[in-house]
Amino acid sequence: MSLDIAVCVKVVPKPEEVTFNKETKTLDRGKAENVLNPPDKNALEAALQLKAEHGGTVSVVSMGPPFAKGFLELCIGMGADAGLLASDRLFAGADTYPTSLVLARAVQALPRFDVVLCGEESADAATGQVPQGIAGWLDVPQVTCVDEVRVHGRTLVARRVLGHATERVAVPLPALVALGAGANVPRFPDFRRVDEAAAAGRVRVVSAADLKLREEEIGLKGSYTLVGGLVEGEATERKRQLVEGDARAKAKAILAAILGPK
Amino acid sequence: MSAPRGVWVWMEQEGGTLHPVGLELLGKGRSIADTLDEPLVALLMGSDVAKHAESLVERGADDVLVAQDEHLGTYLTDPYVKVLGDMAEARHPNVLLFGSTPNGRDLAGRLAIRLRTGLTANAVRLDVDRATGLVLGGVPGFGGSVVALIKCERARPQMATVRGGIFRPLAPDPSRRGRGRIERVNVSVGPAQLTCRILERSVVATEDISGVERVLVAGLGTGGDLRLVEEVATLLNAAIGVTRPLVDAGVAPREKQVGSTGIALRGKAALVLGVSGASHFTSGLKDVGTVVAVNTDPKAEIFEHADVCIVGDLSEVLAALRDELKARQEVTA
Numbered sequence: 001m002s003l004d005i006a007v008c009v010k011v012v013p014k015p016e017e018v019t020f021n022k023e024t025k026t027l028d029r030g031k032a033e034n035v036l037n038p039p040d041k042n043a044l045e046a047a048l049q050l051k052a053e054h055g056g057t058v059s060v061v062s063m064g065p066p067f068a069k070g071f072l073e074l075c076i077g078m079g080a081d082a083g084l085l086a087s088d089r090l091f092a093g094a095d096t097y098p099t100s101l102v103l104a105r106a107v108q109a110l111p112r113f114d115v116v117l118c119g120e121e122s123a124d125a126a127t128g129q130v131p132q133g134i135a136g137w138l139d140v141p142q143v144t145c146v147d148e149v150r151v152h153g154r155t156l157v158a159r160r161v162l163g164h165a166t167e168r169v170a171v172p173l174p175a176l177v178a179l180g181a182g183a184n185v186p187r188f189p190d191f192r193r194v195d196e197a198a199a200a201g202r203v204r205v206v207s208a209a210d211l212k213l214r215e216e217e218i219g220l221k222g223s224y225t226l227v228g229g230l231v232e233g234e235a236t237e238r239k240r241q242l243v244e245g246d247a248r249a250k251a252k253a254i255l256a257a258i259l260g261p262k
Numbered sequence: 263m264s265a266p267r268g269v270w271v272w273m274e275q276e277g278g279t280l281h282p283v284g285l286e287l288l289g290k291g292r293s294i295a296d297t298l299d300e301p302l303v304a305l306l307m308g309s310d311v312a313k314h315a316e317s318l319v320e321r322g323a324d325d326v327l328v329a330q331d332e333h334l335g336t337y338l339t340d341p342y343v344k345v346l347g348d349m350a351e352a353r354h355p356n357v358l359l360f361g362s363t364p365n366g367r368d369l370a371g372r373l374a375i376r377l378r379t380g381l382t383a384n385a386v387r388l389d390v391d392r393a394t395g396l397v398l399g400g401v402p403g404f405g406g407s408v409v410a411l412i413k414c415e416r417a418r419p420q421m422a423t424v425r426g427g428i429f430r431p432l433a434p435d436p437s438r439r440g441r442g443r444i445e446r447v448n449v450s451v452g453p454a455q456l457t458c459r460i461l462e463r464s465v466v467a468t469e470d471i472s473g474v475e476r477v478l479v480a481g482l483g484t485g486g487d488l489r490l491v492e493e494v495a496t497l498l499n500a501a502i503g504v505t506r507p508l509v510d511a512g513v514a515p516r517e518k519q520v521g522s523t524g525i526a527l528r529g530k531a532a533l534v535l536g537v538s539g540a541s542h543f544t545s546g547l548k549d550v551g552t553v554v555a556v557n558t559d560p561k562a563e564i565f566e567h568a569d570v571c572i573v574g575d576l577s578e579v580l581a582a583l584r585d586e587l588k589a590r591q592e593v594t595a
Contacts, residue, residue, distance in 0.1 A: 131371070164466065238567055251579060258532075
């Protein structure tokens with residue numbers, strides 16, 4: 001029995017390239033290169049492996065600005081069949097609540113779905129709450145913290161890695177799975193396929209109205225959490241003493257510092 | 263509907279043993295409840311948890327709600343969301359706190375949609391805004407260089423997941439014994455919540471390195487080869503932590519990740535090896551006594567966050583460290 005799989009992905013600025021302006025208390029994302037959120041690539045790879053085993057389709061779904069379309073084409077280059085980008089100014093300022101609503105409606109706009117795969121958290125906001133939200137809106141079982149997923153008939157079996165325990169969970173389809181980064185090794189895109197996807201218009205862009213979402217349910221208006229202020233993190237003053245000398249002198253200095261006075 | 267009232271803390275358990283983060287949140291919840299002049303409520307869910315109720319009163323709870331049922335023995339999303347969601351809908355808590363653990367996040371994320379409310383994720387501080395009575399959850403953005411204070415104005419409960427190791431549990435106060443209200447809650451879990459099953463489960467012994475005295479933290483500069491790091495760590499009787507890229511590359515498990523999306527260290531010393539020092543990493547060093555950094559790049563950001571700065575080749579310095587430690591052991595022997 002073939003599987004129709006939706007993979008939710010997010011385009012994020014490389015976190016190490018985002019800087020914080022201490023005077024204006026704003027984040028400068030301008031200089032940061034945008035990338036596909038790393039665990040989302042693991043989710044896509046897992047989807048492609050399921051498709052190879054069972055047949056079916058893989059659709060990538062995202063909420064983001066218009067330029068995210070190019071990243072969905074990149075996903076098609078990796079092997080996905082189609083993309084759906086929910087893009088609308090009205091989506092701006094969304095917290096996890098309306099974000100998961102928009103993604104759930106986008107998944108429901110696909111012809112059908114058996115499995116929804118997500119990366120477990122984004123490298124920028126890192127809330128790790130959107131997959132559970134999507135599952136809530138779709139009213140399907142969720143399995144989070146997953147590093148391996150298999151499907152047998154209409155049952156999905158996933159391995160959860162919880163730190164203190166590992167478990168194998170069986171859930172009926174349709175279901176949502178959130179994968180951790182490093183769960184597999186994502187394949188490289190075939191750039192000829194990327195270009196073909198762009199030329200053939202295989203990424204559909206939809207608005208809030210297309211998804212039948214009302215203004216008050218989405219974006220900032222649909223969000224329940226607000227940033228009530230930004231404070232500077234409590235930095236710890238460090239001594240910043242530079243040690244000169246050969247490797248042995250450096251080793252001794254390290255030991256003196258971390259073992260403390262004898 | 264009665265006005266939302268009460269500060270609720272979900273007490274996570276594994277095999278009937280309480281997770282420490284629940285007790286930490288009960289300690290912090292006590293001061294929030296006092297500020298708001300509302301009761302502090304501990305939520306016990308499991309198949310064998312009633313035995314803990316009295317100890318939660320000693321550790322600060324005014325009320326303990328006990329949902330004890332065979333279907334709640336091991337965490338599964340659907341029965342837990344059903345039982346906790348039913349309790350919250352019937353009793354209207356003002357605040358609902360969870361540890362930011364894998365299952366705490368799994369539960370809170372799903373429950374926030376059912377309860378149609380806001381959820382602050384992975385908070386590292388909790389304050390009450392005295393003017394409004396709103397809880398402010400502090401969430402590190404870009405790794406602690408900035409903390410965003412998140413609030414939820416227009417829905418209840420105000421939900422948050424909170425990182426472990428931030429707050430301290432209260433010491434048990436025997437004089438509180440018998441002064442709490444312990445209530446057994448009716449659990450209604452039916453076939454609709456039991457479509458998912460755990461086929462097999464193994465509990466693994468993990469090392470929580472957050473409180474270990476000395477930790478060696480390896481970054482990308484090690485090239486992912488930790489053999490020399492492990493050798494030195496053994497000689498030093500130190501634990502090993504890593505940065506996120508090494509976890510993503512599969513070099514080390516997630517619970518060893520230091521930084522804003524991993525754990526915060528609070529031991530005596532950290533030796534940071536081949537780490538560039540992006541702010542989402544350095545937030546994990548804030549509470550360490552002494553930080554020593556080794557990096558080949560003299561301009562590396564990590565040196566701004568270190569007490570002792572060593573510019574040099576990592577394997578050379580590690581080899582010298584190993585030799586020095588071995589020499590000292592021989593002298594002692």
